[in-house]
Amino acid sequence: MSNEIRNIFNKIAPVYDELNDRMSFGQHRVWKEMAVKWSQAKPGNTCIDLCCGSGDLSLRMARRVGKTGKVYGVDFSCELLEVAQARAQNIYPEPNITWIEADVLDLPFEDNYFDAATMGYGLRNVIDIPRCLQELHRVLKPGARAAILDFHRPSHDLMRKFQQWYLNNLVVPTATQMGMKNEYAYISPSLDRFPLGHEQIAIAQQVGFTDTTHYPIANGMMGVLVIKK
Numbered sequence: 001m002s003n004e005i006r007n008i009f010n011k012i013a014p015v016y017d018e019l020n021d022r023m024s025f026g027q028h029r030v031w032k033e034m035a036v037k038w039s040q041a042k043p044g045n046t047c048i049d050l051c052c053g054s055g056d057l058s059l060r061m062a063r064r065v066g067k068t069g070k071v072y073g074v075d076f077s078c079e080l081l082e083v084a085q086a087r088a089q090n091i092y093p094e095p096n097i098t099w100i101e102a103d104v105l106d107l108p109f110e111d112n113y114f115d116a117a118t119m120g121y122g123l124r125n126v127i128d129i130p131r132c133l134q135e136l137h138r139v140l141k142p143g144a145r146a147a148i149l150d151f152h153r154p155s156h157d158l159m160r161k162f163q164q165w166y167l168n169n170l171v172v173p174t175a176t177q178m179g180m181k182n183e184y185a186y187i188s189p190s191l192d193r194f195p196l197g198h199e200q201i202a203i204a205q206q207v208g209f210t211d212t213t214h215y216p217i218a219n220g221m222m223g224v225l226v227i228k229k
Contacts, residue, residue: 029056031149031222035118036060038147038215038226044068045115048139050104050132051075051122055084055097057149061118062088062097071097072114074104105131109139117146123225124150124194133227134207140229147226148200153191154220163221164188200225 036057041047043066049058052073062071075081081099088097102108104119105128117136126132136146154160167188195203197214204212204227211228 031217031224032057032060032120034217035120035147035149035224036064038145038224039116039118040145041065041069041116041118046070046072046113047116047118048072048074048107048109048114050117050119050136051125052084052099053077053080053120053122055087055099057118057120058084058097058099059088059091061116065096067096069096072109073097073099074102074107075099076101076103105135107135107139111138112141113139115141115144117144119146119148119150121150123148123200124190129195129200130203130207133204133209136227137208137229142229145226145228147224149222149224150194151187151191152194152197152216152220152223154216155196156220159219159221163191197223197225 039047039061041061041064043064045065046069047061047065049055049061049071052058052075055073058071058073062069065071073081073084075084078101081101085099088099100108104122104126117140119136123129123132140146154163171187197216200223201212201214204225209227209229213226215224215226217223
């Protein structure tokens with residue numbers, strides 16, 4: 001990821017969770033639970049949460065794998081990792097999560113290491129999506145699954161117009177109230193660049209994933225890419 005994007009996420013770290021709640025009307029929690037379920041993480045598994053942010057998906061994965069399992073939360077924003085670690089300590093006296101500051105394009109793990117993976121709102125922000133998926137493929141065990149949740153541009157024209165109205169009239173004003181207008185202005189152009197569901201499937205297949213499905217949710221404004229090595 002670029003230094004510009006890293007700086008954005010470092011700056012928004014203190015208000016990241018509140019903005020997610022406001023932007024999704026709290027629905028992001030439901031979508032994250034869906035992603036964890038689709039990852040098929042099981043008790044005792046070793047899992048990775050890429051672009052873990054403030055730790056929502058990592059914490060959900062930790063509950064799913066239990067005390068015998070292990071979760072690695074990876075992010076390039078040291079400020080967000082600090083928020084994630086503080087949240088985890090409030091929930092788990094001895095959390096089974098290790099927080100690692102790293103680039104998802106160059107993961108510091110061995111091949112065939114993880115039983116399952118999640119990624120929330122991160123794929124859209126990497127500078128090289130094929131490289132990111134290739135690294136994910138490398139560190140997953142054969143047969144392991146990953147579930148990747150993100151915002152999308154809807155294919156339906158009416159929903160695209162609604163999404164743009166929503167961004168212009170709700171998201172940016174909310175971010176502006178918190179002094180984060182410029183930081184959240186990147187969302188709309190990032191959606192324009194982001195591959196559609198069928199394009200994500202094609203990229204995943206090109207890097208070696210054998211079983212790939214894309215589930216559109218929220219009328220196509222969100223989606224979960226589920227891939228199996």
